[in-house]
Amino acid sequence: MTGKRPQVDIALVHHPVVNKHGETIGSAVTNLDLHDIARAARTFGVENYYVITPYTDQQAMVREICDHWQTGHGATRNPARKSALELIRISSSLDETLESISRQRLVRPLILSTSAKPQSNTLSYDAARELIASGRPLLLLFGTAHGLAPEISAMADHCLPPISGSTNYNHLSVRSAVSIIFDRLLSVST
Amino acid sequence: MTGKRPQVDIALVHHPVVNKHGETIGSAVTNLDLHDIARAARTFGVENYYVITPYTDQQAMVREICDHWQTGHGATRNPARKSALELIRISSSLDETLESISRQRLVRPLILSTSAKPQSNTLSYDAARELIASGRPLLLLFGTAHGLAPEISAMADHCLPPISGSTNYNHLSVRSAVSIIFDRLLSVST
Numbered sequence: 001m002t003g004k005r006p007q008v009d010i011a012l013v014h015h016p017v018v019n020k021h022g023e024t025i026g027s028a029v030t031n032l033d034l035h036d037i038a039r040a041a042r043t044f045g046v047e048n049y050y051v052i053t054p055y056t057d058q059q060a061m062v063r064e065i066c067d068h069w070q071t072g073h074g075a076t077r078n079p080a081r082k083s084a085l086e087l088i089r090i091s092s093s094l095d096e097t098l099e100s101i102s103r104q105r106l107v108r109p110l111i112l113s114t115s116a117k118p119q120s121n122t123l124s125y126d127a128a129r130e131l132i133a134s135g136r137p138l139l140l141l142f143g144t145a146h147g148l149a150p151e152i153s154a155m156a157d158h159c160l161p162p163i164s165g166s167t168n169y170n171h172l173s174v175r176s177a178v179s180i181i182f183d184r185l186l187s188v189s190t
Numbered sequence: 191m192t193g194k195r196p197q198v199d200i201a202l203v204h205h206p207v208v209n210k211h212g213e214t215i216g217s218a219v220t221n222l223d224l225h226d227i228a229r230a231a232r233t234f235g236v237e238n239y240y241v242i243t244p245y246t247d248q249q250a251m252v253r254e255i256c257d258h259w260q261t262g263h264g265a266t267r268n269p270a271r272k273s274a275l276e277l278i279r280i281s282s283s284l285d286e287t288l289e290s291i292s293r294q295r296l297v298r299p300l301i302l303s304t305s306a307k308p309q310s311n312t313l314s315y316d317a318a319r320e321l322i323a324s325g326r327p328l329l330l331l332f333g334t335a336h337g338l339a340p341e342i343s344a345m346a347d348h349c350l351p352p353i354s355g356s357t358n359y360n361h362l363s364v365r366s367a368v369s370i371i372f373d374r375l376l377s378v379s380t
Contacts, residue, residue, distance in 0.1 A: 044355035165234035
């Protein structure tokens with residue numbers, strides 16, 4: 001990618017999200033979401049990976065996992081994992097996340113939500129790549145469970161189009177969706 | 191994608207692979223590799239997902255997991271998961287996998303290996319997309335642990351280039367790598 005250094009962050013939302021009936025719920029943090037998404041973030045130069053959950057027991061669990069790989073036995077055994085997991089930031093809400101990013105970037109990021117279903121107000125992947133190359137700070141929002149609650153999506157400036165394969169099946173894991181979207185937005189030409 | 195129907199299969203190799211010292215080992219099957227990669231395969235129209243392991247206890251575990259989601263409680267609770275996991279085929283070796291594909295496709299598939307490190311004899315993603323659009327049956331090989339053993343890579347016709355983000359970090363999970371490569375080879379234009 002030519003242009004300025006990408007200033008891209010990601011947030012994985014565990015509350016508020018919706019269940020399969022569209023009801024607002026909070027989901028549990030999944031260990032592999034921490035590892036896989038941190039490794040992908042590290043690969044593609046994403047600088048902060050916010051894990052959003054208001055539940056203090058869940059926050060403590062995330063902290064324990066990160067500590068194991070950053071200062072515990074895992075840090076010496078697997079330095080590559082250390083350098084991925086150190087991108088993780090624990091956050092209680094999207095508001096708190098936005099405050100943190102704004103302090104760091106000195107500007108409110110452009111918020112791009114994601115969804116497995118088509119949404120209004122979409123921004124194409126090409127347009128998003130151009131914004132990134134122009135140096136615009138950008139926050140990518142991903143939901144767990146059955147996706148972001150409407151009040152979270154409403155805080156986004158735009159939504160990225162769903163990932164469509166050659167079928168009408170739209171049940172990718174969030175780990176797969178994040179990886180693909182990083183690649184579409186941040187890969188270098190090969 | 192214009193052209194003929196893609197005829198793409200994937201194999202996830204658990205033996206022979208290498209450990210971090212480059213020694214040949216067999217790795218354990220990971221539950222989430224089954225789920226995430228099956229869901230991605232289903233999304234992108236990949237038709238067979240071969241899980242290669244010679245260990246009969248590991249084969250039995252894969253069978254139990256697939257049964258749970260195909261005929262057990264999981265099938266009624268989550269039909270979308272059923273339609274993904276039914277792509278899984280248990281196989282003892284790459285040779286057995288090639289025989290199975292050749293019977294089904296009536297031709298030996300072109301074998302493309304993958305690696306986190308640059309290899310000789312690479313085929314570009316654009317060239318692979320063209321082959322797929324021409325209707326050529328193709329098998330994508332992915333390794334677990336620290337990657338495919340040399341004798342497996344030697345059976346491939348070509349290797350796809352490593353996935354490069356904007357950094358020199360090359361430790362994506364196999365789940366992320368598979369998802370990104372499916373998207374590069376099989377996504378429809380948006």
